[in-house]
Amino acid sequence: MQLHPRYFGRNLRDNLVSKLMKDVEGTCSGRHGFVVAVTGIENIGKGLIRDGTGFVTFPVKYQCVVFRPFKGEILEAVVTMVNKMGFFAEAGPVQIFVSNHLIPDDMEFQSGDMPNYTTSDGSVKIQKDSEVRLKIIGTRVDATEIFCIGTIKDDFLGVINDPTTV
Amino acid sequence: MSVVTDSPVHSSGSDDFIDYLNEALDASSPNSSSDEEAENQDEFEDLSRNKRRKLESTEETEGSTSEGIVEQKLVVAESSVVKVDGCTHPGTFGKLCISCGEILDGESGVTFGYIHKGLRLHEEEISRLRNTEMNTFLFSKKLFLVLDLDHTLLNTTILGQLSSEELHLLNETDSLEDVAKGSLFKLEHMHMMTKLRPFVRTFLKEASAMFEMYIYTMGDRPYALEMAKLLDPQGEYFNAKVISRDDGTQKHQKGLDVVLGRDSAVLILDDTEHAWMKHKNNLILMERYHFFASSCRQFGFNCKSLAETKSDENETDGALAKILEVLKQVHCTFFEKLQGDLVDRDVRQVLSSVRGEILSGCVIIFSRINHLALPTLKRIAEQLGATCLTELDPTVTHVVATDAGTEKARWAVKEKKCLVHPRWIEAANYFWEKQPEENFFIKKTTTQS
Numbered sequence: 001m002q003l004h005p006r007y008f009g010r011n012l013r014d015n016l017v018s019k020l021m022k023d024v025e026g027t028c029s030g031r032h033g034f035v036v037a038v039t040g041i042e043n044i045g046k047g048l049i050r051d052g053t054g055f056v057t058f059p060v061k062y063q064c065v066v067f068r069p070f071k072g073e074i075l076e077a078v079v080t081m082v083n084k085m086g087f088f089a090e091a092g093p094v095q096i097f098v099s100n101h102l103i104p105d106d107m108e109f110q111s112g113d114m115p116n117y118t119t120s121d122g123s124v125k126i127q128k129d130s131e132v133r134l135k136i137i138g139t140r141v142d143a144t145e146i147f148c149i150g151t152i153k154d155d156f157l158g159v160i161n162d163p164t165t166v
Numbered sequence: 167m168s169v170v171t172d173s174p175v176h177s178s179g180s181d182d183f184i185d186y187l188n189e190a191l192d193a194s195s196p197n198s199s200s201d202e203e204a205e206n207q208d209e210f211e212d213l214s215r216n217k218r219r220k221l222e223s224t225e226e227t228e229g230s231t232s233e234g235i236v237e238q239k240l241v242v243a244e245s246s247v248v249k250v251d252g253c254t255h256p257g258t259f260g261k262l263c264i265s266c267g268e269i270l271d272g273e274s275g276v277t278f279g280y281i282h283k284g285l286r287l288h289e290e291e292i293s294r295l296r297n298t299e300m301n302t303f304l305f306s307k308k309l310f311l312v313l314d315l316d317h318t319l320l321n322t323t324i325l326g327q328l329s330s331e332e333l334h335l336l337n338e339t340d341s342l343e344d345v346a347k348g349s350l351f352k353l354e355h356m357h358m359m360t361k362l363r364p365f366v367r368t369f370l371k372e373a374s375a376m377f378e379m380y381i382y383t384m385g386d387r388p389y390a391l392e393m394a395k396l397l398d399p400q401g402e403y404f405n406a407k408v409i410s411r412d413d414g415t416q417k418h419q420k421g422l423d424v425v426l427g428r429d430s431a432v433l434i435l436d437d438t439e440h441a442w443m444k445h446k447n448n449l450i451l452m453e454r455y456h457f458f459a460s461s462c463r464q465f466g467f468n469c470k471s472l473a474e475t476k477s478d479e480n481e482t483d484g485a486l487a488k489i490l491e492v493l494k495q496v497h498c499t500f501f502e503k504l505q506g507d508l509v510d511r512d513v514r515q516v517l518s519s520v521r522g523e524i525l526s527g528c529v530i531i532f533s534r535i536n537h538l539a540l541p542t543l544k545r546i547a548e549q550l551g552a553t554c555l556t557e558l559d560p561t562v563t564h565v566v567a568t569d570a571g572t573e574k575a576r577w578a579v580k581e582k583k584c585l586v587h588p589r590w591i592e593a594a595n596y597f598w599e600k601q602p603e604e605n606f607f608i609k610k611t612t613t614q615s
Contacts, residue, residue, distance in 0.1 A: 148262070
């Protein structure tokens with residue numbers, strides 16, 4: 001963690017911790033996934049002054065909660081957008097796309113004010129803000145985001161909660 | 167290394183998942199929480215990632231075929247796509263195939279970033295979607311309309327470029343809270359001021375009943391989305407259909423490849439012809455809307471802008487109203503008068519036939535036209551249905567000239583033919599109807615306006 005000299009003083013440690021939280025929470029790495037929250041600081045090492053500038057580098061060891069979706073994992077997500085190609089859902093910081101190839105064949109796309117996928121008898125509906133249970137079939141981590149592809153074509157997957165009936 | 171035999175990608179069951187984890191990680195305890203797994207895995211990470219990759223590629227090859235196929239060979243290379251009853255990879259989201267989840271690095275297909283970030287569709291899928299779209303829309307009697315923003319539906323200027331006579335506008339802007347009632351908006355955060363063209367709201371409302379509408383602008387995406395919010399505050403016309411220059415596939419050119427509708431059913435409304443080189447037959451050229459002085463100057467006009475003279479285009483008689491009539495006519499002809507299957511009809515043919523009636527019956531001769539402008543003028547006249555001759559002839563009905571003193575011009579006056587300025591042809595092109603020739607007579611003196 002690099003710190004500007006203006007933060008030196010009695011609040012050095014607090015400044016360091018808050019800068020750490022600001023910088024690290026919400027970021028994403030391939031190895032660990034999304035850093036959701038820092039839970040504790042294990043150790044702050046001695047600071048090393050960088051040549052030429054007044055910045056000081058501190059090695060900080062911390063613990064945090066990370067989120068990383070896996071292939072094959074079953075997740076619950078909230079639908080954010082529905083269109084003819086499928087629907088997009090969010091599970092925390094992760095964007096999941098379920099293409100219409102992976103939506104059961106008895107569900108059809110209905111366009112209109114609130115585009116949705118509905119079964120032929122109208123009993124099950126997937127629209128914006130519905131909660132669905134889906135299975136991840138592929139993940140990829142980018143610099144700042146995790147992209148996932150999901151499916152609801154298997155048993156026990158699909159809508160959990162219909163927002164219109166709640 | 168043993169291969170998991172019974173686990174095609176699309177089957178369910180936590181048992182399979184547990185087996186798969188066991189194989190992949192050589193870990194003794196199956197964990198169900200992903201958080202814990204992430205933290206416990208640091209040591210196994212590199213080793214297990216390789217194993218997982220191998221397993222993933224073998225699973226991909228099995229694809230959605232039935233269970234019980236024992237995979238004999240191990241496909242280790244991740245990048246090879248073995249199409250054994252495999253996935254056709256219709257598109258990618260964040261470089262993952264949307265059908266099987268495999269990572270695809272290829273650049274094929276078209277990016278549809280305006281629908282959702284990271285979405286990319288391949289050719290077959292685009293055609294499939296276009297065809298299903300066609301059927302839905304033809305069934306509900308709708309065609310597609312692609313609208314340009316600047317100078318077509320609105321005029322935008324940068325706040326710093328307002329002329330002194332336009333400064334009074336700063337006090338006359340409409341509130342951004344109730345967008346539907348206003349037409350002049352100041353966008354502080356973008357340092358811009360926008361004026362919507364008169365009649366635009368009625369135009370959008372009536373056109374939306376006949377067309378599925380898209381916005382396609384050469385502005386960047388934030389600008390495009392802001393304008394869409396002003397034109398369509400409820401999000402009912404342009405939801406996920408705003409295409410900006412960041413979404414186009416070619417620099418400085420607009421194309422219909424990012425529009426999910428077949429070329430034979432799309433009409434384009436734009437003021438710039440050369441942006442649509444590949445789709446000139448779908449284009450309806452709009453007369454430019456110059457409200458602000460900066461816009462006039464941009465195109466080389468030295469006259470006072472509409473804002474400076476405190477006037478505006480006529481609401482019910484302006485360009486948008488006229489074009490709406492044309493759109494209604496084309497729509498009606500397409501659905502009612504054409505014969506044959508709906509899918510075989512082509513809106514471009516309808517457009518050119520409607521265009522060809524405007525000056526049909528006119529026989530035109532040109533005299534002393536700037537020879538750089540002549541080919542274009544001739545082409546426009548012919549598209550409008552006129553016949554162009556080069557020699558004087560009794561059948562000639564109009565002589566188009568810039569100077570009343572030429573031989574052909576004097577012949578026209580003698581024979582009582584119409585002697586008009588080339589703007590008569592351009593006006594017919596913009597207004598889609600033959601204009602009264604009296605408005606375009608040339609004066610005998612050589613000073614022209």
